[in-house]
Amino acid sequence: RTGEMAKLTQLIDNEVFRAYATYTTIVLIKMMLMSVITAFFRFRRKAFANPEDVSSFGKGENAKKYLRTDADVERVRRGHLNDLENIVPFLGIGLLYALSGPELSTALLHFRIFAGARIFHTIAYLTPLPQPGRGLSWAVGYVVTISMAYNVLKTGLYL
Amino acid sequence: RTGEMAKLTQLIDNEVFRAYATYTTIVLIKMMLMSVITAFFRFRRKAFANPEDVSSFGKGENAKKYLRTDADVERVRRGHLNDLENIVPFLGIGLLYALSGPELSTALLHFRIFAGARIFHTIAYLTPLPQPGRGLSWAVGYVVTISMAYNVLKTGLYL
Amino acid sequence: RTGEMAKLTQLIDNEVFRAYATYTTIVLIKMMLMSVITAFFRFRRKAFANPEDVSSFGKGENAKKYLRTDADVERVRRGHLNDLENIVPFLGIGLLYALSGPELSTALLHFRIFAGARIFHTIAYLTPLPQPGRGLSWAVGYVVTISMAYNVLKTGLYL
Numbered sequence: 136r137t138g139e140m141a142k143l144t145q146l147i148d149n150e151v152f153r154a155y156a157t158y159t160t161i162v163l164i165k166m167m168l169m170s171v172i173t174a175f176f177r178f179r180r181k182a183f184a185n186p187e188d189v190s191s192f193g194k195g196e197n198a199k200k201y202l203r204t205d206a207d208v209e210r211v212r213r214g215h216l217n218d219l220e221n222i223v224p225f226l227g228i229g230l231l232y233a234l235s236g237p238e239l240s241t242a243l244l245h246f247r248i249f250a251g252a253r254i255f256h257t258i259a260y261l262t263p264l265p266q267p268g269r270g271l272s273w274a275v276g277y278v279v280t281i282s283m284a285y286n287v288l289k290t291g292l293y294l
Numbered sequence: 295r296t297g298e299m300a301k302l303t304q305l306i307d308n309e310v311f312r313a314y315a316t317y318t319t320i321v322l323i324k325m326m327l328m329s330v331i332t333a334f335f336r337f338r339r340k341a342f343a344n345p346e347d348v349s350s351f352g353k354g355e356n357a358k359k360y361l362r363t364d365a366d367v368e369r370v371r372r373g374h375l376n377d378l379e380n381i382v383p384f385l386g387i388g389l390l391y392a393l394s395g396p397e398l399s400t401a402l403l404h405f406r407i408f409a410g411a412r413i414f415h416t417i418a419y420l421t422p423l424p425q426p427g428r429g430l431s432w433a434v435g436y437v438v439t440i441s442m443a444y445n446v447l448k449t450g451l452y453l
Numbered sequence: 454r455t456g457e458m459a460k461l462t463q464l465i466d467n468e469v470f471r472a473y474a475t476y477t478t479i480v481l482i483k484m485m486l487m488s489v490i491t492a493f494f495r496f497r498r499k500a501f502a503n504p505e506d507v508s509s510f511g512k513g514e515n516a517k518k519y520l521r522t523d524a525d526v527e528r529v530r531r532g533h534l535n536d537l538e539n540i541v542p543f544l545g546i547g548l549l550y551a552l553s554g555p556e557l558s559t560a561l562l563h564f565r566i567f568a569g570a571r572i573f574h575t576i577a578y579l580t581p582l583p584q585p586g587r588g589l590s591w592a593v594g595y596v597v598t599i600s601m602a603y604n605v606l607k608t609g610l611y612l
């Protein structure tokens with residue numbers, strides 16, 4: 136058993152894999168923050184989706200008026216869904232890229248630009264900043280992911 | 295080739311990794327069940343989203359009336375989206391955590407609590423149970439994921 | 454360090470893992486395409502979700518009229534969400550399956566059918582093709598994922 140454990144630990148000791156682990160954890164925690172921000176705006180705006188969520192605000196019509204959509208809540212939710220749509224590909228393609236043996240400096244460049252672009256995307260969405268700020272940050276993360284995908288297929292294509 | 299295969303098999307033979315594989319598969323299958331439950335309610339409530347889905351119910355206005363939202367269908371869909379928002383971070387951070395060489399007992403504790411919390415979350419959402427049942431089960435899964443993320447960054451931070 | 458790198462490279466040299474890497478990258482790129490198709494329809498139909506996205510179309514009411522939903526945009530978005538709901542389980546369960554030491558021919562069969570089913574699903578959704586085309590392609594991808602999950606649990610169950 137100790138031998139196997141050592142081998143696994145070697146994976147996390149590999150610098151490219153550690154960089155992948157670090158930046159993936161950062162962007163996933165950033166994505167998880169969107170849940171907390173959504174909850175914050177739901178309570179602040181009193182805008183909920185489920186009857187059981189508003190029952191503590193009163194009975195019948197008194198509570199029902201809080202079952203509504205709010206522009207700020209919906210904005211955070213769109214940002215959260217955009218994270219899912221873009222961070223899921225990074226999670227999968229980034230892992231395969233990290234395992235395909237890239238140069239450490241090239242890999243770091245990909246991971247850092249992606250994480251920076253997604254953090255900026257969230258700031259641009261929630262502020263909101265004028266376009267094309269949000270659009271460009273989305274595109275940067277997208278292109279970085281495509282670049283990693285190209286490297287995975289170049290290294291390991293097996294159809 | 296046989297040598298490489300052996301090494302891969304060793305990964306699945308590692309107990310922490312096997313535990314991760316088991317609980318990840320369980321929560322992903324649970325999440326996949328939400329699709330079937332959505333379809334069940336769509337047919338039961340006759341509430342569909344696409345014109346081509348209702349064409350067998352008749353022509354023109356007869357079919358169009360089934361293109362509508364239904365409270366129960368939307369409830370299942372919210373539960374499904376909440377799964378995506380929370381199980382995707384578990385999938386990524388849990389894998390990195392499993393590869394960071396944690397104690398088996400500590401790892402099992404994380405995986406079991408997360409899986410239990412998400413199963414309870416679905417039950418609380420679909421029943422629905424009064425709050426704060428659903429909210430607490432969401433928070434428990436969230437804290438477990440943050441705890442794993444902290445361990446990943448503590449073990450392997452590489453910025 | 455060189456030794457560790459070699460070991461990682463061996464992972465991407467393993468044929469089952471390379472097949473997983475290839476088909477996962479393909480379905481994730483296919484999913485990423487949905488973002489571009491959504492943007493295409495948003496501009497073509499002039500149907501946007503955020504005030505800052507329409508500010509270049511004019512001021513006040515002139516711009517506000519483009520803050521609306523459009524049937525085709527919503528259709529692409531439903532296809533995108535369906536991808537997330539189904540490709541995320543494939544990403545996780547497929548990785549564990551690839552690491553569980555399956556026969557190369559069996560693994561290829563799973564990966565190829567899944568990728569084919571999801572590509573057909575998108576075509577069926579966007580055309581749209583009459584049902585049950587889309588429903589069947591969804592079911593095929595679903596069953597393939599369950600089959601891989603069964604193999605993961607059979608090989609590595611650790612509760």
